Amino acid sequence: MEFKVSLGPQHPALHEPISLRMTLDGEIIRDADLKLGYNHRGIEKLAESRTFIQNLYLTERICGICSFSHQTCFTQGVEKLMELVPAKRGLYIRTLVCELERVHSHLLWLGVAGQEAGFESFFMYTWRDREVVMDILDTISGNRVHYSMNTFGGVRRDIDEIQRKHILDSLDLLRTRTEYYLNLAATEPTFVGRLSGVGKLSKEQAIALCAVGPTLRASGVPMDVRKDDPYAVYDEIPFEVCTADSCDVLGRAVVRVKELMQSYNIIEFLLKNLPAGPIKVKAPRKVKENEVFSRYEAPRGENVHYIKSNGSDKPERLKVRAPTLANYPATIAMLKDGFIADIPLIFAAIDPCICCAERLVQLDHPRSGESKVLTFSQLRQMANQRYKNKQFKKKETLWPF
Amino acid sequence: MAILKPILYILVYPGLLFLLLYSTFCEWFDRKLYARMQNRIGPLHTGRSGILQPIADIVKLCAKEDIVPEKADKRMFSALPVFALAIVCTAALYLPVWHYGSASSFNSFPGDLIVVAYLLTLPTLIFFLAGWHSTNFFSTIGGVRVLTMLFGYEIPLLLALLSPAVLAGSWRILEIATFFQKQPLLLLVNLIGFFVALVALQAKLERVPFDIPHAETEIVGGQFTEYSGKKLAFFRLLGDIEMVVGSGLIAAVFLGGFPGGLLPGLAWFIVKTLFVIFLLAAMRAATSRIRIDQMINFSWRWLAPLAVLQLFIVIIIKGMVS
Amino acid sequence: MNAEAIVQKISSDIKDKIQEVSLAAPLRINVKVDREKLLAVLQYLKEQFGFTHLATISGVDLGESFEVIYHLASHLATVNVRILTPRSAPTIPSTVSIIPGAILYERELQDMFGLVVQNIPNPRPLLLADDWPAGEYPLRKDWHFNRPAEKIPGGK
Amino acid sequence: MIERLVHWSRVKSPWVLHLNTGACNACDIEILAALMPRFDLERFGILLKGTPRHADVIICTGPITRQNRDRVVRIYEQVPDPKFVVAVGACAMSGCVYRGAYNSMGGIDQVLPVNAYIPGCPIRPDALIDGVVKLLNSLK
Structure with missing residues (x-):
């Protein structure tokens, strides 16, 4: 029996408009195709008619979760176009906000993953602790989500001694909480059992x-822009690229939790070694004709901006590639010939940020068959059904920590 | 005079008026407790500490537009909420709320325990029908889940109610209450049964961890997805009244009933039902939703055997006592 | 192997296939090729240096022609392979056979610039709305959006 | 008398449907944050409902995208009367930075009648509470 599955687009479990439509052969997904566009706003065209300073705030609003990633990526690119060397202290503060954002994004993801696996209390807990990071960001930048910290040549706000101490104190709290989640997850065999072996993506694929x-690092490829193509002050910071070899959703969770721990270390390092001096240097308004290809490691993966300038104060072309878009082909590969029961977890595992990719996902099948409409959470529930018969033995599914 | 008493019974106490007011109060009490247990405050600005919140909800729903989906079976769709509400209100009439001893009450007869249990089962079937007749996919799923759950909790609930009845040697709620009033120590025998009945009641009321049929993040509104306006208000009211009747039944059977005349009986009724509701709210706050298969597993692996065990204990003790 | 060495090796190995190779900035290598030889160059880069990760494909409207830039990245450096395609016949070859992950970027190019990608496995529109008029490509420089007049609710 | 009662009930018990019409996600996350123990919207009787049939207030975030327009109108029609629309965030009010972009329609008010606007980019959870309470007070 072939039937159509449609997810969303308005659904209490999802806070973004996403509609996932595909035709299935029984329980197995035969073919899937992407049609994006419900969240497409036309930022790339818009950027061509705005000045660089205006674009600073436009790129920030590409995404509400990883807003600083896009802004920093753009800022770094334009700084290279301007042949500007940013102030050292400014770069440190910029990196600090980058890492804080990574922490808040990964905590958010942990909660969502818990929810998809049917672990609701986990969701509430991580979101409560996420407020700690939000408070830090609030004290630094004055806003909870769009920080607007960047400017060409540095950052716009300085950190004083009281804020520094506040962040360091909060860091201890976050560390203990993250360890607590690790323990919580480690003692919950069904949770680990639900994640392991789901959404296989081999290294070659x-x-x-x-x-x-x-997503890539969980398949055992140690690619991290922070190491490969260091920006800001990442070449001065000791940190490790976290990978996992299990190639499944559990691996992706492991990578994220490890990265949380790395981020805490990086934040501590940055705050302890914060250099004195100005936070920004003066930037010119116009930019020489040139082009730059800027890369940035956002919480969800490599973020890419290609900026071409034409000598005026507006860019000739701004090309944005958000990490979620790059992960879609891989997601389809994970879904293909898989069970529909695994869709929610697989989708959550790439940490989809639909507005980031400016688009909506619609997977559908050209052939018409008996059609049946399911939502994302029904799929989740079907997943629960499918896994109910599996016996999880504690020893087989050890949390890898 | 003889005709006045039944009318009073049906319309004022413990009939419609009292039930309506008291059930909304119970909903507020439950919501407030739940919120406090989650570190929240809960309804605050409607009446004194939000006490009128459920009433506001229901009045608002009644004043809203009433949409019947085009594809739905219109007559069934509209009739079901009314039926369900009537059924639970009828069940409430059999609760011995203000007196006992005088067996001449018109609404108490040998075997009314079975009737109340039966009447409390009917709303479940109506939920299923409501989901089915909405012809919405979520509603259908919700309806099917309702029926699946029914198989889980209904038998343990009946078995649990059976044990005090066996101990008291009567199928009449009033006589059971009177029996335990005379020998309050025997109440302790029924502790396991009390626990089983409490969990089964939670499942019957479809509250966390058993809110599987209308799990919001899973199937939107479950069997109520297509209901709006007055009909939704009826269903909400139904849930509240079912909670009152269910906790009243448990209080009458397991907690020794409500002795005294009009006022002391009322006081006892309120205290004991609120106690049961408190336990229900605590259960709701401390757990997260389980899956439907886990629920069935749990009720057959734990609840039903526990209820049977309780029955054995009761039979042995009855042999010793008599 | 550093970026300079890669530039050296490219210019000596496949001199006949490329028009120009240079090191534009640290870790940024520019390679200019004919569009007919694009696939061969990508294949060479993939096999010789392991440039398997296609970060994205950027299209730029230069007026007379479109420039299409393939941003390849690895831990060694980033290579921008650029081709030109005339506005009158805007066709480019599909790279999906070499880099399967390129599919979405190529479909995006089709939507936004009206480029025709030859041999693309799935040519359906990706981004624009269902009711988008055919033959309009928003990122072309000669396409302008005329904003419809806004209603001001309850206002003057 | 009955009218006053109905009016009072409407003010005291707004049930909310959350609709993303192409926002950048920031407002949506903040709305979720408003339900968490720290802000607790339930104090005002506000409950987040999943189905349009149960809702009174539609909270829209984001500039309406071309693709989303028809769907938003359809959901609006599914909500039983009386219904209110709250435009949350600068995008939903006017289009914010996306004003003039070819795929966004401007504010929510271009498509739906809007009853209240809550400014902020993104809104803070406290602003959301303030806005909804103000909307309710304006009904008095």
């Missing part, structure tokens, strides 16, 4: 389909 971020 991941490379061929140009996956990025934790």
Whole structure:
């Protein structure tokens, strides 16, 4: 029996308009195709009619979760076009906000993953602790989500001694909480059992389909822009690229939790070694004719901006590639010939940020068959059904920590 | 005079008026407790500490537009909420709320325990029908889940109610209450049964962890997805009244009933039902939703055997006592 | 192997296939090729240096022609392979056979610039709305959006 | 008398449907944050409902995208009367930075009648609470 599955687009479990439509052969997904566009706003065209300073705030609003990633990526590119060397202290503060954003995004993801696996209390807990990071960001930048910290040549706000101490104190709290979640997850065999072996993406596939971020690193490829192509002050910071070899959703969770721990270390390092001096240097208004290809490691993966300038104060072309878009082909590969029961977890595992990719996902099948409409959470529930018969033995599914 | 008493019974106490007011109060009490247990405050600005919140909800729903989906079976769709509400209100009439001893009450007869249990089962079937007749996919799924759950909790609930009845040697709620009033120590025998009945009641009321049929993040509104306006208000009211009747039944059977005349009986009724509701709210706050298969597993692996065990204990003790 | 060495090796190995190779900035290598030889160059880069990760494909409207830039990245450096395609016949070859992950970027190019990607496995529109008029490509420089007059609710 | 009662009930018990019409996600996350223990919208009787049939207030975030327009109108029609629309965030009010972009229609008010606007980019959870309470007070 072939039937159509449609997810969303308005659904209490999802806070973004996403509609996933595909035709299935029984329980197995035969073919899937992407049609994006419900969240497409036309930012690239818009950017051509705005000045660089205006674009600073436009790129920030590409995404509400990883807003700083896009802004920093753009800022770095324009700084290279301007041949500007940013102030050292400014770069440190910029990197600090980058890492804080990574922490808040990964905590958010942990909660969502818990929810998809039917672990609701986990969701509430991580979101409560996420407020700690939000408070830090609030004290630094004055806003909870769009920080607007960047400017060409540095950052706009300085950190004083009281804020520094506040962040360091909060960091201890976050560390203990993250360890607590690790323990919580480790003692919950069903949770680990639900994640392991789901959404396999082999190393070769991941490379061929140009996956990025934790999705790629969980397939054992140590690609991290922070190491490969260091920006800001990452070449001065000791940190490790976290990978996992299990190639499944559990691996992606492991990579993210490890990265949380790395981020805490990086934040501590940055705050302890914060250099004195100005936070920004003066930037020119116009930009010489040139082009730049700027890369940035966002919480979801490699973020890419291609900026071409034409000598005026407006860019000739701004091309944005958000990490979620890069991960879609890999997601389809994970879904293909898989069970529909696994869709929610697989989708959550790439940490989809639909507005980031400016689009909506619609997977559908050309042939018409008996059609049946399911939502995302029904799928989740079907997943629960499918896994109910599996006996999880504690020893077999050890949390890898 | 003889005709006045039944009318009073049906319309004022413990009939419609009292039930309506008291069930909304119970909903507020439950919501407030739930919120406090989650570190929240809960309804606050409607009446004194939000006490009128459920009433506001229901009045608002009644004043809203009433949409019947085009594809739905219109007559069934509209009739079901009314039926369900009538059924639970009828069940409430059999609760011995203000007196006992005088067996001449018109609404108490040998075997009314079975009737109340039966009447409390009917709303479940109506939920299923409501979901089915909405012809919405979520509603259908919700309806099917309702029926699946029914198989889980209904038998343990009946078995649990059976044990005090066996101990008291009567199928009449009033006589059971009177029996335990005379020998309050025997109430302790029924502790396991009390626990089983409490969990089964939670499942019957479809509250966390058993809110599987209308799990919001899973199937939107479950069997109520297509209901709006007055009909939704009826269903909400139904849930509240079912909670009151269910907790009243448990209080009458397991907690020794409500002795005294009009006022002391009322006081006892309120205290004991609120106690049961408190336990229900605590259960709701401390757990997260389980899956439907886990629920069935749990009720057959734990609840039903526990209820049977309780029955054995009761039979042995009855042999010793008599 | 550093970026300079890669530039050296490219210019000596496949001199006949490329028009120009240079090191534009640290870790940024520019390679200019004919569009007919694009696939051969990508294949060479993939096999010789392991440039398997296609970060994205950027299209730029230069007026007379379109420039299409393939941003390849690895831990060694980033290579921008650029081709030109005339506005009158805007066709480019599909790279999906070499880099399967390129599919979405190529479909995006089709939507936004009206480029015709030859041999693309799935040519359906990707981004624009269902009711988008055919033959309009928003990122072309000569396409302008005329904003419809806004209603001001309850206002003057 | 009955009218006053109905009016009072409407003010005291707004049930909310959350609709993303092409926002950048920031407002949506903040709305979720408003339901968490820290802000607790339930104090005002506000409940987040999943189905349009149960809702009174539609909270829209984001500039309406071309693709989303028809769907938003359809959902609006599914909500039983009386219904209110709240435009949350700068995008939903006027289009914010996306004003003039070819795929966004401007504010929510270009498509739906809007009853209240809550400014902010993104809104803070406290602003959301303030806005909804103000909307309710304006009904008095």
